[in-house]
Amino acid sequence: MDDFLQTYGFLIATMLQAGLLGLSLYFPLQAGQLSLASPGFYAVGGYAAAIMLTNPAFAGLRDTLGNGMFPLTWLAGAVLGGLLGVIVGVPALRLRGIYLALATIAFVEILRVVALNLTVTGGAVGIFGIPQAFGFQDRWQYIFLFLPLLLLTLLFARQLERSRVGRALRAIREDELAADAMGVPPTQYKVLAFVIGAVLAGLVGAMSAPFLNTWNAKQGTFDASITILAAVLIGGSRNIWGPVVGGALLAAVPEVLRFLADWRLVINGLVLVVASLYLPQGIVGALERLGRPRPPQRPTSAPVSAAEVKS
């Protein structure tokens, strides 16, 4: 077991972390909102933790709290993520579809440029020498942080889905206007789902800063947004297990392909192309369909899209 963890523990921790980030994007997606802002909140949470754990300004607090400092950084990451989520979410969620996606890309890019130029974030170099959480000796020990958080998040997501709020979110995803007409206020629920995702991303960021030991502007980039989005879509965006499976899988691909050396990023790209072409429902969606009896064949008349009927 020990050998196993020494060899694969870090990979498992990375996979769990990627699953968590996938879930942070899944919450707004549950309400039909494509947000690519997760890496922004993740970066802010990580910066909060990195600054609190290394900046001389917090030295006194660190001495008093000892290991209690780490939960405090998680709280800070989550709260900052949530606050930022409200600030960005309230105006941005008036937008739909690709426009919301582009607005959140803009948000992430602005944050990145700001982080690159502030002194407190360490500029282009970033912050390094972040102490290990609770004096962990090995990186795989972060499994003890990421796994419980993942389980809690899944439990929360499951409860949310079954609650009134979850049904409201699904109603908005299926048809916002109809939901509105039925008395479900779309804006409030959309912001709520967005903020839940932001809190989660901020929290994961705060846990990841010690995990990665160093934190810089590369943590929150457009590339990161895309990696997370790809994970969710490849895993499946309609089921809570989709983001987890997708995140874990995409985090594992580069490691598994290590023997391909320089070619693995090329293969990574091909995986994205092939998966989006042949697994339109994501892996979890495809598995679900396998387990279910085939739906009755539809009549083979020419397909007419709903939009055309309506217009």
Place this chain on the structure above:
Amino acid sequence: MEFSQFVQNLLNGLAIGSVYAIFALGYTLVFSILGIINFAHGAVFTLGAYFTYTLVVGEFSNNGLLKGVALFPDGSPLSGNPLTFALATLLGAAGAGLIAVLIERLAFRPMRSRGADPLLALVSSLGVALVIVNLIQLLVGAEIYNFPSDAYGETPPALSFTLGGKIVIIRTVQVIIFAVSLVMLAVLGYVIGRTKIGKALRAVAENPTTASLLGISVDRFIVITFFLSGFVGGLAGTLVGTAFGVAGPYFGVTYGLKGLAVIVLGGLGSIPGAVLGGLVIGLAEAFVPAEYSAYKDAVAFALLFVILLVRPQGLLGRAAIQKV
């Protein structure tokens, strides 16, 4: 700001803005026809620059791959001739156009025939971008390549004039960029606005089903769109490459993102909008005061964010009709 400084910024802004404009045209053409954003457009931009470089210099220092493929190697009677360079640029852009067609064939068409979620097209095009960028890195390395200084022949490196006692300098390459962009925009505007091909393209953009009922081969026009899109993208790549050097495989990434800001600012799917958006962002960047120049890269996205909140359809876009 002094007047001479103002004119200087204006000229710089127009030059870079016109590159943004023609680059963004490629995005907006594809969006207007297919309603998807081709995230591989930045990679096509990079390829355009690399293709031209290959034709002109034909040798990459990294591993000697592509050695001797130059059409116009150093010392040949044609090298150092502006016309030769122009020809290489056009060929490079055409190569980028063909790659864009290939991308359509491999990454978009299979999806279109199944009516898949446009989000998946986005991921698929990102996968393509990842493949292209990393293939470049594997094949020719991550170095910066500079076009030979005599690419334009005997033209002076910079033009200058005095204005109110201060000298305003504009680099020749900036003038060329501006001129080429204007010509390109005029040609494209003519093709789309006045020719039969353009008419068919607009019909496909308006409603593919009706267009196909009218006997327009939709697939063929999608191929034409992708070729045009890749052509202008690749052309922009060479233009920027001549001004700043071809800065490695990730050369196009920033342009790819800024291009998004440009087309949304101007209005998604609007061709005049892409031009206006490009010029606005180019000028806005040129007028960022020197002490804040580190924040220059955020200007485009700040503008994008603001315009989305104030006028989501962009400066020249039509408001989306709410379907009930």
